[in-house]
Ligand SMILES: Nc1nc2c(ncn2[C@@H]2O[C@H](COP(=O)(O)OP(=O)(O)OP(=O)(O)O)[C@@H](O)[C@H]2O)c(=O)[nH]1
Ligand SMILES: [Zn+2]
């Protein structure tokens with residue numbers, strides 16, 4: 676995992692448009708490429724540091740009964756299009772915000788705002804994925820989302836985001852039919868670590884060679900439990916199944932929180 680080794684881009688991260696937070700303090704010296712043991716150590720340090728932040732994020736999300744979804748895919752699979760179509764269907768009903776991970780621009784965040792949802796931009800510079808520390812900082816800048824939804828659009832990349840748990844409830848991998856049906860076999864890690872596969876751009880199926888059944892079969896060889904929804908963010912076909920999936924998970928999250936609070940109340944009552 677290249678980024679785990681070099682921690683690329685950490686010095687260039689900017690959260691939000693105004694209150695940019697620079698990570699100069701994280702810069703490290705160039706390393707010798709032949710010193711494998713040292714590289715492995717650096718990679719382990721970066722990943723365990725990330726794991727610590729991810730646990731803190733998860734606890735925050737649980738306390739707020741907030742359903743956080745981490746959207747991963749290669750560039751151009753349709754993450755932002757899917758989000759704007761999703762927001763159109765959900766906005767006004769539940770607290771909702773989007774964290775947009777991009778290397779350079781704020782174009783996606785602007786598209787989300789145009790769909791009338793709160794969007795916070797994280798520019799990762801050369802960095803090829805979001806990490807849990809960035810998400811923690813972004814949360815400090817977002818409004819209260821209790822009981823609502825947080826969508827995290829990761830940097831378009833099928834490799835690096837797989838290694839970085841952000842504290843999300845679920846990871847959703849998006850694959851569009853123009854990318855080829857064998858992607859699950861070529862990039863198994865990201866499919867292995869996702870709970871849901873969205874096959875997007877099905878409106879283009881008549882024009883491309885993409886074997887849906889083969890794709891689903893490959894994905895399930897890597898991850899037998901992965902759920903699959905086929906849709907088109909453009910025509911809206913299949914969008915209802917996706918929105919239902921999100922709503923069901925959000926209700927589960929609220930139910931879990933209610934149960935935890937009830938158990939806590941019973942514990943406290945026993946101390947009266
Ligand atoms: N035909 C078709 N085109 C789509 C669909 N969804 C997205 N697109 C198009 O695909 C292109 C890329 O879509 P985006 O939503 O920007 O993809 P993205 O995954 O957010 O891209 P990055 O942020 O660069 O990784 C755009 O031209 C979209 O209009 C779809 O369901 N069908
Ligand atoms: Zn920081």
Ligand SMILES: [Zn+2]
Pocket residue numbers: 754755756783828
């Ligand atoms: Zn995008």
